[in-house]
Amino acid sequence: MATSMSGVLGSFDHIDAACDAIRELKATGHKDLTVYSAAPNHELEAAIGDPVSPVRLFTLIGGLTGCAAGFGVAIWMSRDWPLLVGGKPIAAIPPYVVIGFELTILIGALSTVAGIIILSMMKSLKGRPYDPRFSDDRIGVFVPCRADQIVGVETLMTQYGSVEVSRDA
Amino acid sequence: MAVIAHDPSVPTQTHAEVTRDVVRTITEKPTRGYYILAGTMAFLTLVLFVTLGALLKYGIGLAGYAPPIMWSVYITTFVFWVGIGHAGTLISAILFLFRSRWRTAVYRSTEAMTVFAVMTAALFPIIHIGRQWLFYWLLPYPNQRFLWPNFKSPLLWDVFAISTYLTVSSTFLMVGLVPDIAAVRDHVSGWKKKLYGMLSLGWTGADSQWRHYSRAYLYLAALCTPLVLSVHSVVSWDFAMSIVPGWHGTIFAPYFVAGAIYSGVGMVLTLIIPLRKMLRIEHMITEYHFDNLAKLTLLTGSILFYAYAMEYFVAWYSGSPYEQVTFWRRAFGPNWWAGWSMIICNAFVSQLLWFRKIRTNLTSLFVISIFINIGMWFERYVIVVSSLSNDYVPYAWGTINPTWADWCILAGSFGWFGLWFTLFYKNFPIVAIQEIKEMIPMPRRRAAAGGH
Numbered sequence: 001m002a003t004s005m006s007g008v009l010g011s012f013d014h015i016d017a018a019c020d021a022i023r024e025l026k027a028t029g030h031k032d033l034t035v036y037s038a039a040p041n042h043e044l045e046a047a048i049g050d051p052v053s054p055v056r057l058f059t060l061i062g063g064l065t066g067c068a069a070g071f072g073v074a075i076w077m078s079r080d081w082p083l084l085v086g087g088k089p090i091a092a093i094p095p096y097v098v099i100g101f102e103l104t105i106l107i108g109a110l111s112t113v114a115g116i117i118i119l120s121m122m123k124s125l126k127g128r129p130y131d132p133r134f135s136d137d138r139i140g141v142f143v144p145c146r147a148d149q150i151v152g153v154e155t156l157m158t159q160y161g162s163v164e165v166s167r168d169a
Numbered sequence: 170m171a172v173i174a175h176d177p178s179v180p181t182q183t184h185a186e187v188t189r190d191v192v193r194t195i196t197e198k199p200t201r202g203y204y205i206l207a208g209t210m211a212f213l214t215l216v217l218f219v220t221l222g223a224l225l226k227y228g229i230g231l232a233g234y235a236p237p238i239m240w241s242v243y244i245t246t247f248v249f250w251v252g253i254g255h256a257g258t259l260i261s262a263i264l265f266l267f268r269s270r271w272r273t274a275v276y277r278s279t280e281a282m283t284v285f286a287v288m289t290a291a292l293f294p295i296i297h298i299g300r301q302w303l304f305y306w307l308l309p310y311p312n313q314r315f316l317w318p319n320f321k322s323p324l325l326w327d328v329f330a331i332s333t334y335l336t337v338s339s340t341f342l343m344v345g346l347v348p349d350i351a352a353v354r355d356h357v358s359g360w361k362k363k364l365y366g367m368l369s370l371g372w373t374g375a376d377s378q379w380r381h382y383s384r385a386y387l388y389l390a391a392l393c394t395p396l397v398l399s400v401h402s403v404v405s406w407d408f409a410m411s412i413v414p415g416w417h418g419t420i421f422a423p424y425f426v427a428g429a430i431y432s433g434v435g436m437v438l439t440l441i442i443p444l445r446k447m448l449r450i451e452h453m454i455t456e457y458h459f460d461n462l463a464k465l466t467l468l469t470g471s472i473l474f475y476a477y478a479m480e481y482f483v484a485w486y487s488g489s490p491y492e493q494v495t496f497w498r499r500a501f502g503p504n505w506w507a508g509w510s511m512i513i514c515n516a517f518v519s520q521l522l523w524f525r526k527i528r529t530n531l532t533s534l535f536v537i538s539i540f541i542n543i544g545m546w547f548e549r550y551v552i553v554v555s556s557l558s559n560d561y562v563p564y565a566w567g568t569i570n571p572t573w574a575d576w577c578i579l580a581g582s583f584g585w586f587g588l589w590f591t592l593f594y595k596n597f598p599i600v601a602i603q604e605i606k607e608m609i610p611m612p613r614r615r616a617a618a619g620g621h
Contacts, residue, residue: 013614014611014612015613016615035375036373036374037376038602039606041611043611044376045376045379055384055388056384056388059388063392073309077318078320080315081317095321095326098326098399099320102333102399105396105399106332106336109389109392110340112385112389112392115381115385120377120381120382125375130373132356135188135348135351135352135354135355135373135374136184136185136188136352137183161614
């Protein structure tokens, strides 16, 4: 199996040029593009057109789990070794709000981070070319394609203002 | 004359210049001054651990613990350091949700400060408990006798609040660092490239990564926001839930949160005024940022002024002689010097920031920040020590006699904090490369073609 994917990598200096190229590539039926940028950018996001990240589900589920765990642990442990103080309830809700709240935040935050890692790993970037300048000021667009499509994609990239086009075969 | 002013929140550099300037702070050989600074901090850290060793061997009696003051310098310093942390999360999370653009240039340094301050604070309850090697008894873990901690105790709430705060704020810092470490990775070579490569967790800035990352960062900020407000509230309840005169106040939670942010911004100013000069990043952290930090200081300082006044008013209005005596003795008792230091350094000095000239003069701002640090340590000293020194029965009143073990741990805590911060700013991007870039408009082909 080849270590790198076959395709074309174009670099752009201008945001509008990169967006135009992405839209055109998508319109001509190219899928599975990889767009590199040094910072998130709304124009790029719109051009790529992916739906909103499902990472919020991780936050929600983590937060609810934490909340339930916080109250659950405090209530269960109080009842497990009941100590009656001043005629107050064994499992008192108001003081346990603090524990429930803190664990909501803790598990919510940790599962959000797990969400980034898991979701980012779902799309493997192995074998896709990368250029260190993409973390600087360039925008990179990689299009995986068959050998017979390469020339066409190269022409399209150059036509839309790519400053550097290279092929990975 | 109509002049369109440049928006001071938007950096004037290009994307490439931002990377270059921030990466330079890491790749540049450290100066002799840096080694002296790091060496001093390492020495103070050594003092901390040697004293800690002595406390472990001979017991907490080495410090000035004597009835009625069984919470003294260590708890004072604990509250001081937890408070310092709050400004960092306020600036990085709350101002992020408010889309406050001035935060971008300073948030990384403040967030690092938060993590290191909470790491410092977390040492103190452990030192304070006396039998430090049994600290894990604080956690609800399954044990042979099925004894569980008391969840109704504010001290246990504190364990949960502080450990959550430490975990979540370090997570937030590390998540923010990943794309920036990747940018450093792409600009260094050799073993450093390997090391930063590992730390960047394979970040390439691909759309599939940004898509989840940007969303997740928003949710993390949203989770951090109530956390900031809750942690110091919980710390305040360590006091307010008791019935000690001077502690038993309903205003404690907001009073402590405002004080925490005030002290934290003070520490931010103390750190970044010299830091930007040492790292030559004056063009990134400008007068505009300091003006805004100073305004935040003024706001929280004024809330504190109000809280101080209200505390005295409530003590008088309560009609409780115990409460009244406590407050009378705060101002005119044996600890009068601490009481007045707190009021002058916090309530009055912060009011100087109404003047724009003072807000934008870095020397005056630095001097004020030192006053804030001192004043806020004294505030906690006044609350913790002077309240305990005179509770209900005059027979039981007492004074504090701090020993070398108190002062060495206090001085050592600055070394421990300083050492982490000094190592951090020389090895990691102290200004958030990626977020600064997000604010700079990307070059456009069409605009350029139309004649720039």
